[in-house]
Amino acid sequence: MIKIINLVTFFFISLSLLSSAIAENSFFEEGKIKYNEKKYEESKFLFQRSVVFNPKDQDSYLYLAKIYRFEDNKKEEQKNINTVLLLNPKNEEANYLLMEIELKKSNYSKVKELAENFSKFCNKLCDKKTLILESLENLEPKNGS
Template sequence: MKKFNKLILTTISILFTINFSYAENDFYKQALKKFNKKDYDEAKFLFERSIVFNPKDANSYLYLAKIFKEKENKREEEKNLNTTLLLDPSNEDATLRLMDISIERSNYSEVKELSEKFVKICKDLCKENDRILESLKDLEPKNDS
């Protein structure tokens, strides 16, 4: 009887884990579809649901940041980009987006620091660093000596 109860508990645990993973993945997939259709409110809700099931899902935080950019909420955009980088320090999209925010703020030192990091992690968006460095020329402090 003990073996039977243990088997049932193990089976229930496995089924719960499978269902949990499926729900997390399903919310993310649904959210991406909504995001691509520009249904940002529904996408935001679904990305948040995905995070409930997997709090370490860097991609959900990245897409939330993109949604907040569309809604012109810089504070939430930046918060979600920072969370993305906390979970995935080599996320080049999040790093690039933070660099753009820093350029808008004319924060030379932060852009420079992020640019140096970006060069080390970039794979697909490396050409974007040239655009950033060009923008840096306008921000660079002038040496008046």
């Protein structure tokens, strides 16, 4: 009798974990659909739900950062980018977005540092680094003017 109870308990726990995983994934997938439809408020809610079920979901944090960028909420944008980079320091898109943020702040030394690190792992967005460095050269104060 005890074995049957343990088996039933195991079944319900497994079913609960499986349904949580499915829910978390469906929140992210539905959030991407809403994001692509430019329904940012709805997608933000879905990505936030996704990270409740999976706090290590770097993709949801990245989309949240993009939404906050669209909303011009710099604090939340950077907070979510930092979370992505905490979870995956080699996330190319998050690194690129952080370089853009630092460039807008005129934080030249930070942009150079980020660009050097970016070169070590970039795969898809390597050309973006060149654009950032060109922008940096155009904005950097000139000596001897």
